[in-house]
Amino acid sequence: MKPRINLLIALTLLLTCGPMRGQSVIYSLSYSETQASRRIRFPNGVIGAPIDDRLAMLRNLRKTEIYSVSIADGKRTLLFSDEGMNLEISPAGPVGNGKAYVTGLVREWRTTPIPGAYSQPLAIYEINLDGSRQFRRVVEIQPNQPPALVNRQATKGVVETFVDGKYMVFVYDLPGWKLLHSWELTKVTQPHCPSCTPISYGWLADGQRLFFKLDVVGDIDADTLSKHDRPGTYLASESGDDLGAIPAEIGRLELAGYMHPNFIIRDFIGQLPDGSYVFQDYATKQGKSPGETEPFLVIANPDSKAQKQFPQRFPVGGHLSPSGKYMSCIEDRRTANYQVERHLWVEDLQSGQEKELFSIPPPQPPTSPEPNVSFNVLGWMNDK
Secondary structure, rough: HHHHHHHHHHHHHHHHHOEEEEEEEEEEEEEOOHHHHHHHHOOOOOOOOOOHHHHOOOOOEEEEEEEEEEEEOOOEEEEEEEOHHHHEOOOOOOOOOOOEEEEEEEEEEOOOOOOOEEEEOOEEEEEEEEOOOOEEEEEEEOOOOOEEEEEEOOOOOEEEEOOOOOEEEEEEEOOOOEEEEEEEOOOHHOOOOOOOOOEEEEEEOOEEEEOOOOOOOOOOOHHHOOOOOOOEEEEEEOOOEEEEEOOOOOOOOOOOOOEOOOOOEEEEEEOOOOEEEEEEEEEEEEEOOOOOOOEEEEEOOOOOEEEEEOOOOOOOOEEOOOOOOEEEEEEEEEEEOOOOOEEEEEEOOOOOOOEEEEEOOOOOOOOOOOEEEEEEEEEEEEEO
């Protein structure tokens, strides 16, 4: 019977751990100079420096690297680095179909008409995440424009930005990045919440509809809002048709012994492939001050009252995996000397279990010979 028992144990472990295989979180590591590390790299400044060093001195970041980390075994793989390149990429942007779409800038040294460093206008660059360091410039963007967001199918990209006093939405067809639609977001948001500002946005699971979270920015009490102001998450077609709001009763946190503060609007994170909505919400345990809130993750089916609620140890700004099984989470942990140490976690959306993948140390002091390191989560990719 012993072999049978071992087989049962193996099958149990396979069923328990199997779903964690086959997917990786994609993240970037960015290295910024301290005062000391910059002096060590360029002790004489531009005087007598080679052209490559002169271009490197103009960079905001020493380098940005893009990695994958497997949630099955924690293995990390370097996918791209702009170190030693004239291309400098931003540390944020979406991924899809084995590529990352990041804001970038190319600098080069020219001898005419006046010798010096020249740069192309800011643009979105498509980065191959296969270690080849290949990239292509796809579309020019405006200064201070946020990163594009790519739908789950990697067939369309969207940018919501502030242009000439207006919030504008631009929708592109991928992979060619041909502009399909451009429209003013205010035309959708004004009827619902005139005093609101768009806080976040993204694609729904079908890759054809968009969501926009609207909220009032500033110290405005909920009781003082206009009767026409209804903060929340609103939907629109890719061409700008108003599709209404996600009803307030969907995903409302309902937990015995807890109260939901009126001043908190739950944060819509995204939609799973089965159509369920994922929210970040907060509640206060009865008997405590309303300000002593605790974070919860709520997964709600829009067509029924069925939902799952998971308590969380830290606030979430997560990326949902394409399979809908996992979500990345970032924890900002205070160290003993009051610095912030960042930790990357993955949460199983079926069980609520959390798994830590790695951490990044706190910022270096100005006197450190080593640069500072920061990281951003870009998305997910299936393991090869």
